[in-house]
Amino acid sequence: MSKTLMACTRGALAAGLFGIAAGEAGEATAADATVMDAVRAGRPILEVRSRYEHWDQTKTRTLTENGQALSVRARYGWETGAWNNVKGLVDIETVRWLGPRRFAITNKGGPPLNGADKVRYPAINDPEVTELNRLQLTWTPSKAAQLTVGRQRIQLDDQRFVGAAPWRMDEQTFDAVRADVSRGRFKATYAYVTKVNRTLGEIADWDSDSHFFNAGWSVSDALRVQALVYAFDFKQAPASSNISKGVRISGKGKLGPYALSYAATYARQNDWRGNTAPFALDYFGAEASATRGIYTVRLGYDALEGNGQRGFGSAIGAAHGVNGWADAWSSAGGMKNFADGLRDANVTVTVKPKHRWLPKKSELMARYHDFNDNRTGADLGREWNLSWIAPITSKMTVQWKYADFDRANSVPVGTLAPPASRTKWWLTLEYKL
Numbered sequence: 001m002s003k004t005l006m007a008c009t010r011g012a013l014a015a016g017l018f019g020i021a022a023g024e025a026g027e028a029t030a031a032d033a034t035v036m037d038a039v040r041a042g043r044p045i046l047e048v049r050s051r052y053e054h055w056d057q058t059k060t061r062t063l064t065e066n067g068q069a070l071s072v073r074a075r076y077g078w079e080t081g082a083w084n085n086v087k088g089l090v091d092i093e094t095v096r097w098l099g100p101r102r103f104a105i106t107n108k109g110g111p112p113l114n115g116a117d118k119v120r121y122p123a124i125n126d127p128e129v130t131e132l133n134r135l136q137l138t139w140t141p142s143k144a145a146q147l148t149v150g151r152q153r154i155q156l157d158d159q160r161f162v163g164a165a166p167w168r169m170d171e172q173t174f175d176a177v178r179a180d181v182s183r184g185r186f187k188a189t190y191a192y193v194t195k196v197n198r199t200l201g202e203i204a205d206w207d208s209d210s211h212f213f214n215a216g217w218s219v220s221d222a223l224r225v226q227a228l229v230y231a232f233d234f235k236q237a238p239a240s241s242n243i244s245k246g247v248r249i250s251g252k253g254k255l256g257p258y259a260l261s262y263a264a265t266y267a268r269q270n271d272w273r274g275n276t277a278p279f280a281l282d283y284f285g286a287e288a289s290a291t292r293g294i295y296t297v298r299l300g301y302d303a304l305e306g307n308g309q310r311g312f313g314s315a316i317g318a319a320h321g322v323n324g325w326a327d328a329w330s331s332a333g334g335m336k337n338f339a340d341g342l343r344d345a346n347v348t349v350t351v352k353p354k355h356r357w358l359p360k361k362s363e364l365m366a367r368y369h370d371f372n373d374n375r376t377g378a379d380l381g382r383e384w385n386l387s388w389i390a391p392i393t394s395k396m397t398v399q400w401k402y403a404d405f406d407r408a409n410s411v412p413v414g415t416l417a418p419p420a421s422r423t424k425w426w427l428t429l430e431y432k433l
Contacts, residue, residue: 034083041081045091046433049073049169055103055122057422067122070099073169075133086139093133095126095169107204122422126169129201134173148178154191155318156214158263160285161230161244163318168199172316174208188215196234196316207235222251232316233273240315240335241275244268246283259291269312281305281312281341289348298348306341306375308416313337324369324383325403328419340416341374362390373415380418381407399428 055067077091103124104112112118136150154174156162165172175195191212198204216226226248233241246267264286271278282305289298304312319336330336348367367385389399402425407418
């Protein structure tokens with residue numbers, strides 16, 4: 001199904017947007033000229049990111065070294081102008097390693113893909129790849145409807161369930177048909193996904209027979225109500241297949257000098273199509289923030305249920321930005337969960353200082369996580385996240401990020417042991433045309 005979808009998209013791009021010769025004489029028709037005008041009216045896509053990552057994790061008899069990686073990613077392509085309300089987009093992604101390769105590339109918890117000798121290093125899963133990142137057609141017949149076909153980026157809400165994993169060098173994209181509709185205060189998205197192009201390159205991609213549905217009604221700025229259904233069916237990863245059904249509310253407003261916002265989500269996750277043994281797990285998450293001037297304070301809480309065998313989670317969500325940058329709670333095989341379940345109470349302070357010694361529009365952020373076992377209530381550990389990001393020019397930014405996860409020294413009998421303590425930091429330079 002995925003190959004058919006991509007073949008149709010490639011054919012449509014070639015024939016419908018980039019122009020083909022008309023007849024054996026090769027003479028262009030008026031329609032071809034219009035198509036070529038749309039192509040010329042488009043814009044180039046060019047992004048370059050260079051990153052250094054350092055990872056210090058509790059050592060074991062096998063893991064004896066710190067991880068270090070220096071890599072660069074280039075993304076380049078073209079987005080056309082509109083022709084008969086249709087736009088085309090294609091971009092290619094290339095990731096290359098620079099310097100010593102002191103890291104492992106792992107998949108499904110198996111031996112390192114970049115050599116058995118790398119087992120002594122922690123996993124920094126940014127493999128060398130050159131691949132088609134996106135190839136899509138987007139038809140917008142009106143302001144109320146849009147249809148996108150082909151390999152595309154899909155990011156829904158806070159990306160807990162479905163995201164592009166933008167932190168990794170190889171972006172996650174989807175071979176899909178997506179429909180977006182809106183009418184007044186109502187908006188809805190449906191996508192049928194035939195393939196997940198994961199962040200480990202083509203060797204780790206999943207064939208999919210999955211459905212994403214998200215619909216919402218905005219009562220006012222202070223209240224938006226959404227319903228969501230995400231049915232995941234992955235051929236190469238049946239253990240990561242499940243169905244989640246839930247509701248989400250969110251809103252924003254003003255209270256004197258403060259800008260306020262909030263969001264809360266409840267979902268139940270079940271087995272799907274017999275891929276796993278039967279299970280039912282709940283999730284509740286809430287956050288509230290207040291901004292005044294250059295300061296923002298955000299309080300967050302997540303409760304992901306676990307039964308000791310598996311926990312609530314998503315294999316195609318972006319857990320990096322949700323439950324700590326140390327990525328301590330990502331389990332083998334791509335599932336981002338903890339078998340006992342997880343409670344994460346966190347607080348974030350963001351400051352946008354205006355000092356002469358800092359670049360304009362700099363942003364400083366500090367976040368603290370307190371983790372507890374959802375099944376037993378035991379303390380599992382805590383984590384600090386720090387970051388500084390600033391524009392160097394209108395198209396280039398620099399970012400420093402730091403994550404320190406400190407596991408609990410011991411847990412009660414019957415509680416699953418938490419992941420190993422780890423400290424990571426990154427220095428990133430990124431250019432976007």
